[in-house]
Amino acid sequence: MPVKGIRTVTAARNGVGAFILQCKRLDFHYCNFGGSSRGMLAFLTQTLPRFAKENPQIEIRVSPRHQKHPMIKGQYINGNEKSICVRNLEPEDILKKAMILKDASGDKLKRTKKPITSLNESVRGIWSPYHGDLRGV
Amino acid sequence: MKRLQLQRWSSTVLSPRARTGNCLHQQLYTAKLRYQSTASSIQSESAPYDAIDVLEDPKLMSQVRRVHKHKSALAYPSPPVEAATRSAKLAALHARLYLPSRLPLQTLARTLVDASADENADFNNESLATLGHDLLTYYTTEHLLCNYPRLPLTVIFAAMYAYAGPKTLAAMAKEWGVEHAAMPGGEVDPGYLQFQRVEPGTDVEANSDLQSARPYAAQKNWRKTVTSKIFYDDEFGDQIKGVVSTGSGSGSGVTAELASATFVRAVMGAIYLHAGRPAAKRFFEQHFLSRHLNISELFNFSQPARDLARLCNRENFEPPVAKIISETGRKSRHPVFVVGIFSGQDKLGEGAGASLLEARERAALAALKGWYLYSPLNVRVPSSMEEEGAAPWKPVYVDLGEVIV
Amino acid sequence: MFSRSVLRSLVSDLRCTASAAPLPQRACLHQTALLRASQQEASSQSSSPNPDTPLSATPRAQTSQPDAHQGIKKQPVAPSFDSPLKVTKSLMSSLPHLAGQSPHYVVAELHARPYLLTEGDHIRLPFLMPNVKTGDILRFNRASALGSRDFTLKGSQHVDERLFECRVRVTGVESEPLRIKEKTKRRQRHTKTAKSKHRYTIMRVMDVRIKTPEELLQEGAVVVEDTADATKIEAKS
Numbered sequence: 001m002p003v004k005g006i007r008t009v010t011a012a013r014n015g016v017g018a019f020i021l022q023c024k025r026l027d028f029h030y031c032n033f034g035g036s037s038r039g040m041l042a043f044l045t046q047t048l049p050r051f052a053k054e055n056p057q058i059e060i061r062v063s064p065r066h067q068k069h070p071m072i073k074g075q076y077i078n079g080n081e082k083s084i085c086v087r088n089l090e091p092e093d094i095l096k097k098a099m100i101l102k103d104a105s106g107d108k109l110k111r112t113k114k115p116i117t118s119l120n121e122s123v124r125g126i127w128s129p130y131h132g133d134l135r136g137v
Numbered sequence: 138m139k140r141l142q143l144q145r146w147s148s149t150v151l152s153p154r155a156r157t158g159n160c161l162h163q164q165l166y167t168a169k170l171r172y173q174s175t176a177s178s179i180q181s182e183s184a185p186y187d188a189i190d191v192l193e194d195p196k197l198m199s200q201v202r203r204v205h206k207h208k209s210a211l212a213y214p215s216p217p218v219e220a221a222t223r224s225a226k227l228a229a230l231h232a233r234l235y236l237p238s239r240l241p242l243q244t245l246a247r248t249l250v251d252a253s254a255d256e257n258a259d260f261n262n263e264s265l266a267t268l269g270h271d272l273l274t275y276y277t278t279e280h281l282l283c284n285y286p287r288l289p290l291t292v293i294f295a296a297m298y299a300y301a302g303p304k305t306l307a308a309m310a311k312e313w314g315v316e317h318a319a320m321p322g323g324e325v326d327p328g329y330l331q332f333q334r335v336e337p338g339t340d341v342e343a344n345s346d347l348q349s350a351r352p353y354a355a356q357k358n359w360r361k362t363v364t365s366k367i368f369y370d371d372e373f374g375d376q377i378k379g380v381v382s383t384g385s386g387s388g389s390g391v392t393a394e395l396a397s398a399t400f401v402r403a404v405m406g407a408i409y410l411h412a413g414r415p416a417a418k419r420f421f422e423q424h425f426l427s428r429h430l431n432i433s434e435l436f437n438f439s440q441p442a443r444d445l446a447r448l449c450n451r452e453n454f455e456p457p458v459a460k461i462i463s464e465t466g467r468k469s470r471h472p473v474f475v476v477g478i479f480s481g482q483d484k485l486g487e488g489a490g491a492s493l494l495e496a497r498e499r500a501a502l503a504a505l506k507g508w509y510l511y512s513p514l515n516v517r518v519p520s521s522m523e524e525e526g527a528a529p530w531k532p533v534y535v536d537l538g539e540v541i542v
Numbered sequence: 543m544f545s546r547s548v549l550r551s552l553v554s555d556l557r558c559t560a561s562a563a564p565l566p567q568r569a570c571l572h573q574t575a576l577l578r579a580s581q582q583e584a585s586s587q588s589s590s591p592n593p594d595t596p597l598s599a600t601p602r603a604q605t606s607q608p609d610a611h612q613g614i615k616k617q618p619v620a621p622s623f624d625s626p627l628k629v630t631k632s633l634m635s636s637l638p639h640l641a642g643q644s645p646h647y648v649v650a651e652l653h654a655r656p657y658l659l660t661e662g663d664h665i666r667l668p669f670l671m672p673n674v675k676t677g678d679i680l681r682f683n684r685a686s687a688l689g690s691r692d693f694t695l696k697g698s699q700h701v702d703e704r705l706f707e708c709r710v711r712v713t714g715v716e717s718e719p720l721r722i723k724e725k726t727k728r729r730q731r732h733t734k735t736a737k738s739k740h741r742y743t744i745m746r747v748m749d750v751r752i753k754t755p756e757e758l759l760q761e762g763a764v765v766v767e768d769t770a771d772a773t774k775i776e777a778k779s
Contacts, residue, residue: 002289002541003539006435008435009300009308010300011428013747016749018234018423024314034274077314109717115657115668116658116664119569
């Protein structure tokens with residue numbers, strides 16, 4: 001057999017064709033009794049329905065957690081979880097925190113130096129010292 | 138040519154009310170006559186006299202209703218149809234994939250039920266997956282054959298596997314955010330992928346009986362030609378595996394990879410059935426073709442120099458000659474030779490290596506890849522003719538095929 | 543009666559095309575305002591939550607725009623092309639070589655910083671881009687160079703934006719890990735800690751395409767004689 005095929009898997013490039021939001025689920029936890037949940041309770045009754053309608057891709061769960069501060073937890077497609085404590089926050093600030101969780105990619109936070117990461121090979125090729133004419137000093 | 142009306146067709150095939158009149162229902166119906174009689178979602182012809190004697194006592198009826206409420210979820214091996222509209226997971230998945238609104242949640246719920254979870258063919262995704270599999274294979278094949286007409290068959294098989302193989306489909310299902318249910322059952326949220334898992338310790342490859350039309354398929358060590366794989370085997374060049382022991386049900390399961398792949402295929406089939414061909418094509422382009430694959434990495438040559446000589450002979454080129462373009466450190470511990478392969482005046486390819494032979498092999502490899510990876514400009518695939526107002530078809534480039542050594 | 547129904551069907555057809563046509567074609571940065579208006583129009587016409595072309599992913603991501611954008615003063619500047627694109631003869635003759643040789647790259651400029659982009663690249667901008675939402679499609683219209691393996695088209699300052707298309711999709715916002723800098727002063731035991739945690743917009747390049755001469759002529763480009771300072775295509779030496 002002159003040539004064989006090597007089996008691989010294509011790599012995902014989310015956003016090139018279809019775009020899938022990486023935040024898959026948001027859990028809102030509140031306490032009915034605690035004072036730090038006051039803003040959260042207002043958020044749940046007033047702002048959350050609109051937020052849920054604007055982001056149908058996200059599954060939203062609301063559940064009480066007694067004697068604890070209110071929390072927002074985001075579940076991501078890569079399996080990670082991010083959580084933000086929203087104690088004593090106003091509904092507008094809680095919405096901002098929810099937007100942070102919604103826009104996040106779910107990856108671990110990293111410091112990067114280069115702005116671009118690419119799967120493609122270099123378009124113009126890599127420079128080689130063995131090609132081209134010799135140049136005198 | 139008149140088109141089939143997919144809407145009407147799909148409504149009869151995929152009606153959520155189709156639970157009447159199938160074998161499973163009749164079996165359960167005879168077993169649990171009383172509970173089934175007040176079922177709101179189930180319409181059956183033989184219900185009336187049961188319903189009447191229940192209706193005589195309102196107290197009894199309410200009790201029956203209550204019992205039924207809890208038991209209806211457990212009556213079938215997969216979630217009931219009406220649970221689909223209540224599942225947040227399912228609605229989120231529908232929105233996440235930007236599925237057309239014509240594709241109802243009930244069908245999406247059905248695509249998530251594997252045949253190992255629910256054996257009833259009216260409620261599992263087997264039929265949808267069959268359709269989706271054929272569509273996927275067709276679209277991928279035409280894309281590959283039109284864009285890379287000179288690829289050798291083995292590389293086409295590998296590229297098919299990379300685009301639409303079970304590993305890729307399972308990865309896609311994961312990237313769509315589909316979670317697996319631990320065990321299938323009627324009470325499970327329909328947003329989970331439901332399948333019966335394989336018992337730990339079972340050999341996945343061993344228990345599948347081969348169902349090949351190939352003569353003497355049982356002879357493992359006989360040589361199988363590549364061309365015979367087109368005819369006898371599946372689209373990846375593998376032997377077609379038979380249906381894995383359908384009879385027993387509870388005993389056998391499928392791997393998570395296989396179940397995820399079936400789900401992705403079923404989604405493709407469901408889109409085709411509900412939203413039509415253009416939507417299915419667009420879904421394919423956006424989710425499958427947009428993925429990254431470097432086809433030049435799929436080649437595994439054994440003797441590239443020999444293949445190149447045969448190729449030049451076939452195409453009536455001058456026989457290939459390897460020449461040193463530049464070199465450095467021939468006597469040192471790490472020499473580098475840059476060798477080009479020339480056919481007459483034309484340079485076919487070049488490569489660098491630590492020995493002359495290695496450099497020559499690499500040069501021949503580059504030349505062969507340059508030949509096989511030819512891609513014409515402005516390619517159109519045959520299925521683009523199905524669009525409205527498509528330009529007249531121009532035949533695509535068809536190549537002689539790979540070199541036969 | 544008949545004519546009225548015909549008229550109505552015509553009007554509805556026109557409306558459909560008007561709302562659906564600009565979406566895939568013209569998703570430029572400078573047209574987002576216009577696009578948003580047409581989006582809202584479209585969503586108000588069809589009361590269903592799903593648009594007509596649900597698989598294209600852009601419409602629904604953009605219908606989720608709240609009206610808060612109307613208060614923003616700084617909007618992207620719409621291009622004002624007062625003359626058709628002028629292409630020299632030499633460029634016209636060598637453009638097919640460049641356009642036919644894929645893959646392409648583009649050196650796009652954003653706030654005077656160059657970004658060398660190919661299709662499918664993942665960009666993490668060194669800043670948080672205002673007024674964009676996750677899922678938006680932007681078009682980079684300022685490039686200093688376009689090229690393939692053997693050819694490069696360099697603009698005298700920038701390449702005319704009608705020569706190429708480069709679209710990116712906003713995929714979200716990332717942040718760096720919290721940095722803590724300790725600020726100390728002499729002869730003082732107090733240490734001040736300064737915290738910073740910047741946020742960055744992440745994007746994905748959807749396509750990099752160089753238009754062929756036929757497309758340029760279709761869009762109304764004018765072929766002119768060669769001049770000294772015109773954009774030229776250079777071959778690799």
